[in-house]
Amino acid sequence: MLAELDGEPQRLAVASARASVERLEALLANQSRTVKRYEELRSKAVSESMLEEAVAQQSAREAELNDARARLAEAEYRLDRTRIRSPADAIVERRLISVGDFVSPGTPIVTIVGVDRLRAVLPFPERLAGQLRAGLAVTLDQPARPGASLTATIAEVRPMVGTNNRALEALVDLPPGADWPPGGTVTARVVLASREAWSCRPRASCAGRPAKWCTS
Numbered sequence: 001m002l003a004e005l006d007g008e009p010q011r012l013a014v015a016s017a018r019a020s021v022e023r024l025e026a027l028l029a030n031q032s033r034t035v036k037r038y039e040e041l042r043s044k045a046v047s048e049s050m051l052e053e054a055v056a057q058q059s060a061r062e063a064e065l066n067d068a069r070a071r072l073a074e075a076e077y078r079l080d081r082t083r084i085r086s087p088a089d090a091i092v093e094r095r096l097i098s099v100g101d102f103v104s105p106g107t108p109i110v111t112i113v114g115v116d117r118l119r120a121v122l123p124f125p126e127r128l129a130g131q132l133r134a135g136l137a138v139t140l141d142q143p144a145r146p147g148a149s150l151t152a153t154i155a156e157v158r159p160m161v162g163t164n165n166r167a168l169e170a171l172v173d174l175p176p177g178a179d180w181p182p183g184g185t186v187t188a189r190v191v192l193a194s195r196e197a198w199s200c201r202p203r204a205s206c207a208g209r210p211a212k213w214c215t216s
Helices: 009-040 050-078
Strands: 090-095 109-116 121-124 138-143 149-161 166-174 189-190 200-202 213-215
Touching: 009 050, 009 149, 109 213, 121 138, 121 149, 138 166
Parallel strands: none
Antiparallel strands: 090 109, 121 166, 138 149, 138 189, 149 166, 200 213
16 A cells, blocks of 8 residues: 545445445345245235236346445445555655645656666766667676675666756666665666787797797
8 A cells, every 4th residue: 555545435435335235135135035925825815916016026126236236346446446556566765745635647656666676777978879788798786785796788778868968778677686775876887898808928039039029
């Protein structure tokens, strides 16, 4: 449960609909006993027309009861809609409303962060647009927890248009089971390209001549 709207009108509607259901259930039970009694006395003191009328009244009571039950279900549904629940296991990162605020459909009320699938959002300058791509390796560190680091890959790169600049966002999905608190700050190191290294070693001197260097 994240928040609850004022549901007094819905609670009254549920109480009224439930009372109607209970009243009609009692009337239907009484009418059913009447039909049963008429069927037992049909050949003696009850005419066929009286029995048919009693059966018709029983059917009418059943229809009224079904209608009342449908209205009760609708009232309970509307009451349930006043309770705003989280769609997943998560942590409330920020609350955007206070008690007594008026809200309408689509109004954000809280910001929640899931704990089962964490994602790091990394901003980069636009000049790296040609080098950043999905699949690049990323090393993430937490400044608040020295030594806590992990390696992942960029899942998606998307533009981020701001007021004064245009930048990029690299989205990195953390591995399942990563024991990192949601909403935290991370630093990231991305390897944009790699090259083979060249090493140099001296050749052995020969006949007193100076050693030469070669690459390998």
